Every structure is written in C-alpha cells, then in structure tokens.
Amino acid sequence: MYRAGSGPAVVVIHEVPGLHPGVIAFGQRLVDAGYRVYLPSLFGRPGAPPTGGETLRVLPRVCVSREFTLLADRTSPVASWLRALAAQAHDECGGPGVGAIGMCFTGGFALAMAVEPAVLAPVLSQPGLPAPMTARSRAGAGLDPADLAVVRQRAHAGLCVLGLRFSADRGSPPERFATLRREHGDAFEGIEIDSSPGNPHGIRRTAHSVLTVDLVDEPGHPTRAALDRVMAFLAQRLRPA
Numbered sequence: 001m002y003r004a005g006s007g008p009a010v011v012v013i014h015e016v017p018g019l020h021p022g023v024i025a026f027g028q029r030l031v032d033a034g035y036r037v038y039l040p041s042l043f044g045r046p047g048a049p050p051t052g053g054e055t056l057r058v059l060p061r062v063c064v065s066r067e068f069t070l071l072a073d074r075t076s077p078v079a080s081w082l083r084a085l086a087a088q089a090h091d092e093c094g095g096p097g098v099g100a101i102g103m104c105f106t107g108g109f110a111l112a113m114a115v116e117p118a119v120l121a122p123v124l125s126q127p128g129l130p131a132p133m134t135a136r137s138r139a140g141a142g143l144d145p146a147d148l149a150v151v152r153q154r155a156h157a158g159l160c161v162l163g164l165r166f167s168a169d170r171g172s173p174p175e176r177f178a179t180l181r182r183e184h185g186d187a188f189e190g191i192e193i194d195s196s197p198g199n200p201h202g203i204r205r206t207a208h209s210v211l212t213v214d215l216v217d218e219p220g221h222p223t224r225a226a227l228d229r230v231m232a233f234l235a236q237r238l239r240p241a
Helices: 021-032 052-063 078-093 109-113 135-139 145-156 174-187 222-238
Strands: 002-004 009-013 036-039 098-103 119-125 161-166 188-193
Touching: 002 021, 009 021, 009 078, 009 109, 021 036, 036 078, 078 098, 078 109, 098 109, 098 222, 109 119, 119 222, 135 174, 145 174, 161 174, 161 222, 174 188, 188 222
Parallel strands: 009 036, 009 098, 098 119, 119 161, 161 188
Antiparallel strands: 002 036
C-alpha cells in the first residue's frame, strides 16, 4: 500500500500489469489537486513498465487467483478488502466520503466498492471484468445480484457513477455500459471516446487505458477532456460547496 498527499481520500486501483508509472503519475496528479491518495498494489511489480512481456508474466497468475472472479454475476473477493480500505481511508481523512477509481481489470471494483457507504465517487475506467467472452459476460457488471441491488438503491438515493471507455475497445465492451445505464439510469454517466477508424483525433483502434497509457495530455483532446471530467466529478462529490 502506498499513500501520499492530504485532503479527501481517493483509492486508485491499478490496471494490468500492475502499479506502473502511468498509474503512479495519475495518482500524483490527484495528490497535486489536494487529495490523499491510496495506491494498493494488488498484483505485478510496482514501478514496472506496462509492456507486453510484463502483462504476459502477470495475467496468468491474476486469472487463477482466488481474489479475482471472472464471472458475470459474481463480486470478486478482493472487493471486501477494498471496501474496508475505503472505510479506513474515510476515518483517516474525514470529509464527505471517498473516491474510488478502478482501471481495466479492476475497473468494476470501483462499482463493487460503492456497497460501502463511505464511497461517494466511483469511477470505472475501461472496466474489463467479467472477461468479455460471451454475450452474457460482455454485458455483465461483475457484481453479485445482492451487491448490484445495493448499488442500485444508493444510485436512487443520489449516488453517481462515472464510466470511461474507448468506443472500439473490445476489452471493455459497450454492452457493459448499456447494463450500467439500465440499472442506474441517470445516475450513471458514461463517457465513450471515439476510437473508430478515421476518428478526427487519430486515436488508435486498440486504445484501452483512458487515464494512463492512451492519455494525450493536451487541451482539446478527448482523453484530456475525460480526465478533466474525472477531476471535476471528484471535486463535486468530495468537495461540495
């Protein structure tokens, strides 16, 4: 577990292959914006670059780990630990609540964490679980029915959920966002960045990591706009006027 900064708590759950420099840079951006950031290292080697070789080394181990569930209607066991972390972070930092940002393999974990009342700002960046291998898994939210019902109830009571993905990303299919819109209505805000062939910003069709690897940190670029929306979302939920 790595911690830095002061202010309202934000838990950042890294993507595959691990806590790579892009995730750390994103965490530092949050620290600079006035948040206390919690960076758990769930798999991989902290600081290792997000190369293909590193992914091939890490992914088989992650897929067979008992802490992670690949099924469409099951909550991964690691969610219980992450919820406890959010509650602890809230106790340590105070304020209205906690932000939770998941990415790729862990994208849906931010939604699972929203069962914990302290989590007020869940962000799902290119949620990749359950593995999109069938029609059911492509649309799956990766939550037990009971957990999904709790999050739905919280959404009706005012919880908001933010989602990010590239439009052509097969690893985070559009059916998943359709499910989130159906389950949570206007409480779910989905940002889908055009990565289709010939898109005006030249975003590659295989683009996947909105906030890290595929971020183009330039004003006017849609990935920068998505990043800015994440920052505004956290401020609205964790720093209310």
